[in-house]
Amino acid sequence: DADVTQTPRNRITKTGKRIMLECSQTKGHDRMYWYRQDPGLGLRLIYYSFDVKDINKGEISDGYSVSRQAQAKFSLSLESAIPNQTALYFCATGRGGRASDEQFFGPGTRLTVL
Amino acid sequence: GENVEQHPSTLSVQEGDSAVIKCTYSDSASNYFPWYKQELGKRPQLIIDIRSNVGEKKDQRIAVTLNKTAKHFSLHITETQPEDSAVYFCAASTGANSKLTFGKGITLSVRP
Numbered sequence: 001d002a003d004v005t006q007t008p009r010n011r012i013t014k015t016g017k018r019i020m021l022e023c024s025q026t027k028g029h030d031r032m033y034w035y036r037q038d039p040g041l042g043l044r045l046i047y048y049s050f051d052v053k054d055i056n057k058g059e060i061s062d063g064y065s066v067s068r069q070a071q072a073k074f075s076l077s078l079e080s081a082i083p084n085q086t087a088l089y090f091c092a093t094g095r096g097g098r099a100s101d102e103q104f105f106g107p108g109t110r111l112t113v114l
Numbered sequence: 115g116e117n118v119e120q121h122p123s124t125l126s127v128q129e130g131d132s133a134v135i136k137c138t139y140s141d142s143a144s145n146y147f148p149w150y151k152q153e154l155g156k157r158p159q160l161i162i163d164i165r166s167n168v169g170e171k172k173d174q175r176i177a178v179t180l181n182k183t184a185k186h187f188s189l190h191i192t193e194t195q196p197e198d199s200a201v202y203f204c205a206a207s208t209g210a211n212s213k214l215t216f217g218k219g220i221t222l223s224v225r226p
Contacts, residue, residue, distance in 0.1 A: 033213070040123070042203060042218035043158065058213065059115070090157065101146050101207060103214065105157040 004106035023091030031094040032074035120217035137204035
């Protein structure tokens with residue numbers, strides 16, 4: 001089945017380290033998103049991309065950067081990780097267009113910054 | 115920008131009873147309202163959605179209603195079952211070329 005995958009699934013790192021979280025999809029969707037989930041705060045959008053040449057900041061982009069290497073790949077980087085970036089990170093994809101706004105989420109990456 | 119709020123943050127019901135979860139939104143231009151369910155340790159998944167040109171949509175035991183005047187929409191679950199226990203997120207967007215804004219989520223517990 002077509003799916004959204006994320007690597008790694010769990011990561012523990014130290015303050016100041018550079019971290020990259022990767023997302024791949026076989027759904028053939030143009031749109032890709034990065035969210036973080038914190039208890040009591042819901043899902044907050046970090047960055048999103050509607051195609052390979054389109055990158056947009058979300059509501060909490062400070063401290064993060066992204067790269068859309070191909071239609072199927074969207075990576076999230078923390079240039080210098082800090083403890084308050086400890087969270088569950090989800091990648092999501094979407095077809096886009098008027099007919100469908102559904103987003104399909106990956107399994108998540110649990111990141112701990114010590 | 116859009117602000118989506120969910121209250122309360124937790125809801126507990128007896129198995130077989132109905133559950134209603136309400137969300138409010140701030141941007142009157144919003145026209146798409148999905149509900150996502152996240153079971154413990156799993157990814158969020160869409161369970162139902164509604165567009166602003168309809169007032170209600172049903173799918174088996176779940177339904178969503180929309181009140182554009184009051185800017186709120188609600189998820190209704192009838193005959194609740196233990197497998198309905200999860201975190202439910204509402205969201206809103208202003209169209210196909212915009213992003214979703216999620217609420218903070220509500221934890222529904224269905225007591226056997």
